[in-house]
Amino acid sequence: MERKSSYYRMVVFLATVILIVFLTPCLVTAGNSGVKIGLLVPLTGRAATIGQEVRDATLLAVDDINRGGGIKSLGGAKIKLIVADTGGKPEVGMSETERLIKSEHVIAIIGAYSSGVTFACTQISEKYKVPHLVNISVADKITERGFKYIFRISFKASWNAIANLKFAHWMGEITGKKAKRVVFLYEDSLWGQSTAKAWRKKAGEYGFEIVGDFPHPTNLMDVTGTVSKIKAVNPDIIFEIGVTPDAILITKTMREYDVYPNIARICSGGGHSDPKYFEAVGKAADCEFLNLMWSPLMKHPRIKDTNERHKNRFGYDMLDFSGFAYTAPWVLVDAINRAGSTDNEAIRKALSKTDLGIDDPGILLAFPIRFDETGQAPAEGCFAQWLKGVKEIIYPKKMATADPVWPAPKPW
Amino acid sequence: MFDPSLIVEGVISGLLIGGVYSLLAIGLTIIFGVLGVINFAHGELMMIAMYVTLVISNSFQVQPYFAFFLVLPLLFLFGVFIQKFLIQPVLDAPPDIQVLITLGLSIALQNIALLIWGPNYQSLQVSRNQSVIHFLGYVVSVPRLLAFIGALTVSGLLLVFLKKSNLGKAIRACADNREGALLIGIRVERVFLVTFGIGAACAGVAGVFIMPFFYTSPHIGLTFILISFVVAILGGLGKIEGALVGGLIIGVVESLGGILADESIKQIITFSLFIIILFFKPSGLFGKKLR
Incomplete structure (x- = not known):
């Protein structure tokens, strides 16, 4: 009896040892087969809400990628x-970037709003030398420093200002x-100011004559002047950019004095695309054109489907940033897949040869995603019009x- | 660019909005003149009046001006309440205590408004309140004209009340010399209650009349408090006639600044004028001469 029990103890001990020795590598391999990507977002502080929105869309994309079989060339x-x-x-x-690279050993980074x-x-x-995909930030200089590992799918701020002129020109053409x-x-x-500077510089190229240049402080009290x-200058188009309360006062005062441009108001994001603006001025905003970064309203089956899943999961529609945030992981995965390795140099090379469009899986952006030698994609936003x-x-x-x-037409 | 008709229109629209500035500043200045208290919650009183106007106009589908009849007594009573329970107990305390009380009240009111009406910007959707008339070929906004007439009527009535009625005379007596007023048998505490009520009601009426061509949000008071301080100080703190004239001056200067320069530069013009006037008349336009 005594001997038998010690025999069993021996067996159990050996079995445990064998299990530990053989299974640990399996566990480790399982850990290694996951590819780590870092996401930099503000989750605290003033931009926290936007940070959470960006994180949500990115998470949705990562889950979609994993459900669709992960990275094929790395064995799923x-x-x-x-x-x-x-x-x-x-x-x-x-x-945090340093931590992601040195302790988390991420192979690529997305961010940082x-x-x-x-x-x-x-x-x-x-x-x-870790590939970094800029998903949302727009400051021109980010891709103007001669960096090799930085790629950007969002546009440059100055392009966005010029996009308004381009759009007005295009509308005139069609x-x-x-x-x-x-x-x-x-x-x-x-x-x-910086937007207006770009407008002033380029207006002539698109055949416009500047008849008025009117800056105003934020939180205006009176804009009748x-x-x-x-x-008095009787413009065809007013190009506008401002925050919500000023947009409200300007629209109300224009309506009060019955002043409207002959052709259109073309407004850059900010106050004019704020739902609160539309709630406050109602019909008076009708027919205004809006320059948006992106919109879940853009007509495409994938955008519609993604937005529905986003809404089911997080309880709100995708926002202007979400399209870029969702697309970013797909762009990285495409590159890693083509690189067939997690080596930073291979991924960088693959990224620089990216050629994706709205027809490729996971891409919600309308422009072709190709990076020039500075790592910049030819990104553009979209334009909407308030109609009824x-x-x-x-x-x-x-x-x-x-x-x-x-x-x-005059909306009033 | 310097079309003379633009300048005339600028003067007109400046006078019109200036009337509202005047009324707002009269409320501030009368409270300071009589009680010696600077009411930092003045803009918030106006904000509350704006919301009340909005609610009345939207829920009964009436012209916003009907709200006047509710806002006037409501804000008066609210002013009395503030004086009775918040200011009266600290009236003899150092001025910084009073500043803390009114500043605290302003923050509290902002947050109460945030709680009740939410952070959104709201404005009136009544369609008929947006119209202009052409007077001698110049464009005049009707809601602004009504605001001007309303503000000036209320200011005028207030001046007559202070000059002619017994209560008005008592208010002026308290402003002149509190101890003296007490000695001749004026019930100073009651006069103070009425004064704060009047001051609050002025802010309220200004809120009613500005609502048709403005928007409101819980923090809108901050936009208006600065201009009403400028007007009150320009006219001479405590001087009602001063606030009246000061409001019109600031209104016209702002409006002309917007036309001759631009909206960004007009603030420099306004404040430069403010400094120049105070340089020559340190106690304000209607203030006592300092020796």
């Missing part, structure tokens, strides 16, 4: 997303009703939900 390896909080601060972003933070983080990624006299109406902080001046209280997509043409009304 799954993506593991490591989310790091930048707090919206460049210095935190930098140390705020341009200032991205600017700093990409320096670290470049230093460690409808035959060309605009000539234009007015710039913009808030006077860096945001509005500017509105009378707009009336609904935001209708006008451009890109193949994703339009309605025909544009041009010239726009």
Whole structure:
């Protein structure tokens, strides 16, 4: 009896040892077969809500990739997303980037929303030669530093300003009703000033004559002076950029004095695309054109389907950032798949040869995703028009939900 | 660019909005003149009046001006309440305590509004309130004209009330010399209650009249408090006539600044004028001469 029990003990011990020795490598391999990608977003601080929205869309994309079989050339390896909080601060972003690379051993990084933070983080990624895909930040300089490992699918801020001019020109071409006299109406902080600067520089190229250049401070109390001046110069188009309360006051005052451009108001994001703006001014915003980064309303079956799943999972529709956030992991996975390895140099090379479009899996962006030698994709936003209280997509043409009304009639 | 008709229109629209600035500043200045208290919650009183106007106009589908009849007594009572329970107990305390009380009240009111009406910007959707008339070929906005007439009527009535009625005289007596007023048998505490009520009602009426061509949000008071301080100080703190004239001056200067320069530069013009006037008249346009 005594002997038998010690025999069993021996067997159990040996079995345990064998199990540990043989299974540990299996566990380790399982861990290794997951490919780690880092995501830098602000989850605390002022930009926290936007950070969460970006994270949600990215998570959805990663889950979709994994459910669809992971990275095929790496034997169906799954993506593991490591989310790091930048707090919206460049210095935190930098140390988090370093942590992702040195302790988490991520093979690529996505992020980091705020341009200032991205600017700093990409320096670290470049230093460690880790491919970094910029998903949302728009500051021009991010891809103008001669970096090799930085790629960007979002557009440059200056392109966005020019996109308004381009759009107005394009509308004139397709409808035959060309605009000539234009007015710039913009808030006077860096945001509005830099946009207006780009407008001034390029307006001539698109055949516009600048008849008014009207900056204003934020939280205006009275805008009657500017509105009378707009009336006096009789513009065809007003290009606008500003925050919500000022957009409300400008629209209300224009309506009060019955001042409206001959052809259209073309507004850059910010206040004019804020649902609160539309709630406050109602019908008076009708027929305004909006320049948006992206929109879940763009007509495409994949966008519709993705937005539905996004809404089911997180409880809200995709937002202007979500399209770029969702597409980013798919762009990386495409590159890793073609590289067939997790080697940084191989991924960088594959990224630089990226050629994706809306017909490729997971891509929600309308423009071709190809990177030039600076790592910049030829990105563009979309244009919508408020028509009878609904935001209708006008451009890109193949994703339009309605025909544009041009010239726009007075909405009152 | 310097079309003379633009300048005339600028002067007109400046005078019109200036009337509202005047009324708002009169409320601030009367409270300071009589009680010696700077009411930092003045903009928030206006904000509450704006929301009340909005609610009344939207729920009964009436012209916003009907709200006047509710806002006037409501804000008056609210002012009395503030004076009775918040200011009166600290009236003899150092001024910084009073500042803390009114500042605290302003923050509390902002957050209460946030709780009740949410953070969104709201504005009136009544269609008929947006129209202009042409007067001698110049465009005049009707809601602004009504605001101007309303504000000036209320200010005028208030001046007559202070000059002619017994209560008005008592208010002026308290402003002049509190101890003296007490000695001749004026019930100073009651006069203070009425004064704060009047001050609050002025802010309320300004809120009613500005609502048709403005928007409101819980933080809108901050936009207006600065301009009402400028107007009140320009006219001479405590001087009702001063606030009246000061409001019109600031209104016209702002409006002309917007036309001759632009909206960004007009603030520089306004504040430069403010500094120049105070340089020559340190106690304001209607203030006592300092020796």
